Amino acid sequence: MTMTIKKRLGSMHRIGWFFGKQYVTTLIDRYVHRQRREEAVMDFVLQHATAGSPDSVLATMDSFARQRRWLQNVGPTKGAVLVRALRESGAQRVLEIGSYCGYSATLIGRELAARGGHLTAIEISRRNAEVARRIVAHAGLASVVTFRRGTLESEIGHLTEPFDAIFLDHWKDVYLADLKRLEERRLLRAGTVVVADNVGFFDVPDYLGYVRECGRYTSRYERATVEYQEGLEDGVEVSVFNG
Ligand SMILES: C[S@@+](CC[C@H](N)C(=O)[O-])C[C@H]1O[C@@H](n2cnc3c(N)ncnc32)[C@H](O)[C@@H]1O
Known part of the structure; x- marks a missing residue:
């Protein structure tokens, strides 16, 4: 107690x-x-990162977040968990909800470009979606990532086939509602991996209780730290849909 x-x-x-x-x-x-930091990091990337190089774009964003202004990117540590989950599932068709400045879209896009996959990225903020689109284009991944401005609720009618992997990184209080929306629309298939960021820092008991106990997922918690904040615990929930 x-x-x-x-x-x-x-x-x-x-x-x-x-x-x-x-x-x-x-x-x-x-x-x-x-200037909003989102436009500031975009200018910084366009100026300092090598065009056509996802590695250079990611390193430039990491450097901005560490040395200039903190950014809510998934970051390199939790990003490695995300990439591992994509590799384990052999994902080709990926959905991301919450793109911010395009860091995770660049990370996922880099992974998918190598095997001919595609990312659909949904972002509610018009300004963030534009920043993300320009940063991803600078990384040379414009043909690998499709941005949709809106929410899952507004965009779900445009999503037709099940995804191999889903990255949830938007507002935490809608993780569960959005997961259930994806289930109801049959946008998950047996083996789809759902990666949910920030579940160790924010309280998301409804989401965690659901994926761990409803019986339709095999779920594990990967302990990490908040992006660019090594002293603060965070974690990623990696849940494989059993069908
Ligand atoms: C933590 S940031 C995403 C970081 C990004 N995944 C990355 O690692 O680079 C959260 C983003 O989710 C967006 N967002 C919040 N609620 C949303 C919703 N319901 N649907 C889509 N995007 C949302 C915010 O505007 C913000 O840009």
């Missing part, structure tokens, strides 16, 4: 710290830099 309370207080403290930092740095973006 005491351990549970301590864990909960620790978690509240971490989330408070995280949002406090985001609030302050967003104010700094607005009043000091006078």
Whole structure:
């Protein structure tokens, strides 16, 4: 009981710290830099990353996030978990929900380009979707990634065949609703791997309870840290749909 309370207080403290930092740095973006960090990283990538090189684009975004302004990319550590899951499933058709500046789309696109696969990426923010599209194009992956501006709910009518892999990295309170939408529309097949980011940092008990206990998934938790924040625990849930 005491351990549970301590864990909960620790978690509240971490989330408070995280949002406090985001609030302050967003104010700094607005009043000091006078540019959203998403457009700033785009300019930085277009200026410094080698065109046509996903490796260079990813390294440039990592360097921006570490040395200039923090970015909510999946980052290299959790990105490696994502890539491993894609390789394990041999994924060709991948869906991402939540693209932000296109870091994970570049990571997934790099993986799929090698084997003729395709990524459909859904992003709710028009400005973020444009940044992601330009960064992915700079990486030379425009033909591998299709961006759709909206939510899964608004775009699901355009999705027809099941995906081999799904990356959930949007707002955490809709992970479960969106997973159920995908199930209902038969957009998962036996063997589809669903990778959900940030489930160790944010509380997502409904989603985790569902994939771990409903009996339709074989699910594991991969412990990691918050992107570019080595001291803060985070984790990725990797769940294979059993059909
Ligand atoms: C954590 S960031 C994604 C990071 C990205 N996957 C990466 O690793 O580079 C979350 C993104 O999800 C988007 N988002 C939030 N709710 C969404 C929704 N319901 N549907 C689609 N995108 C959403 C936000 O605008 C934001 O750009």
